[in-house]
Amino acid sequence: xxxxxxxxxxxxxxxxxxxxxxxxxxxxxxxxxxxxxxxxxxxxxxxxxxxxxxxxxxxxxxxxxxxxxxxxxxxx
Amino acid sequence: xxxxxxxxxxxxxxxxxxxxxxxxxxxxxxxxxxxxxxxxxxxxxxxxxxxxxxxxxxxxxxxxxxxxxxxxxxxxxxxxxxxxxxxxxxxxxxxxxxxxxxxxxxxxxxxxxxxxxxxxxxxxxxxxxxxxxxxxxxxxxxxxxxxxxxxxxxxxxxxxxxxxxxxxxxxxxxxxxxxxxxxxxxxxxxxxxxxxxxxxxxxxxxxxxxxxxxxxxxxxxxxxxxxxxxxxxxxxxxxxxxxxx
Numbered sequence: 001x002x003x004x005x006x007x008x009x010x011x012x013x014x015x016x017x018x019x020x021x022x023x024x025x026x027x028x029x030x031x032x033x034x035x036x037x038x039x040x041x042x043x044x045x046x047x048x049x050x051x052x053x054x055x056x057x058x059x060x061x062x063x064x065x066x067x068x069x070x071x072x073x074x075x076x
Numbered sequence: 077x078x079x080x081x082x083x084x085x086x087x088x089x090x091x092x093x094x095x096x097x098x099x100x101x102x103x104x105x106x107x108x109x110x111x112x113x114x115x116x117x118x119x120x121x122x123x124x125x126x127x128x129x130x131x132x133x134x135x136x137x138x139x140x141x142x143x144x145x146x147x148x149x150x151x152x153x154x155x156x157x158x159x160x161x162x163x164x165x166x167x168x169x170x171x172x173x174x175x176x177x178x179x180x181x182x183x184x185x186x187x188x189x190x191x192x193x194x195x196x197x198x199x200x201x202x203x204x205x206x207x208x209x210x211x212x213x214x215x216x217x218x219x220x221x222x223x224x225x226x227x228x229x230x231x232x233x234x235x236x237x238x239x240x241x242x243x244x245x246x247x248x249x250x251x252x253x254x255x256x257x258x259x260x261x262x263x264x265x266x267x268x269x270x271x272x273x274x275x276x277x278x279x280x281x282x283x284x285x286x287x288x289x290x291x292x293x294x295x296x297x298x299x300x301x302x303x304x305x306x307x308x309x310x311x312x313x314x315x316x317x318x319x320x321x
Contacts, residue, residue: 044315046125052271055234055306056171061315062194
């Protein structure tokens with residue numbers, strides 16, 4: 001349950017930002033490893049833009065990816 | 077003659093006392109950054125991510141402890157990283173401000189950075205930066221007259237662009253320490269602009285004999301080795317490989 005909340009902000013942010021629709025959200029449930037990666041890569045790119053720092057961006061991207069993969073529900 | 081000598085001794089005692097008083101203590105820094113507006117060629121989601129991250133910076137506090145020879149700079153509750161799993165943008169803000177511990181030893185002329193990366197703790201050793209360019213600009217911070225110094229942190233395997241560093245230091249506290257491992261100026265740094273982010277002093281305390289210990293836990297590594305490690309891990313995750321599924 002904690003994991004689901006841990007990713008809520010990230011998923012909400014990126015799905016809203018990427019104008020995700022319902023079918024895309026449903027596909028994410030069926031194909032979680034690929035979607036965890038897509039989401040983590042989106043976080044990584046935004047973090048590189050924000051910090052100008054690949055190490056910090058890697059830390060956040062990896063954090064999102066691992067958390068997403070561990071989550072029972074996947075990235076929604 | 078005796079009166080002059082007495083005055084001289086009293087003066088020297090006072091100087092010694094005041095110098096001793098200001099030889100050790102601590103500074104609390106808060107941080108902030110300016111919001112970014114939409115820009116052509118930059119994804120709105122990136123601007124939004126940046127703005128949401130910096131909106132959480134005011135929740136963070138950093139401490140610099142110092143004595144005559146050493147300093148330690150760290151975020152409050154450093155290395156406690158499991159409590160904020162539920163808060164993505166707070167985690168992002170902490171990474172932006174820095175979760176590392178910076179230990180400086182003037183005798184060794186070295187800075188040791190203790191940082192966690194992908195679940196491992198590293199100890200990165202580096203020389204004290206001394207490439208400062210002093211300017212004639214001044215400003216008052218917490219009633220201390222501060223001078224401006226600048227430095228460019230050059231692009232490397234970690235930094236995707238050059239980063240401009242601006243330090244406001246006060247010769248009134250003649251100790252060469254500051255936030256985030258920036259040292260080597262003839263006075264304590266009370267404000268540091270690190271790219272977009274500003275560290276500014278909100279409390280300065282002087283105490284007798286502040287004890288500072290070097291962080292010892294972690295894998296010892298040079299900054300060059302750390303850069304290579306980061307590049308390898310980015311490749312492993314594939315975050316810069318657009319074709320990966």
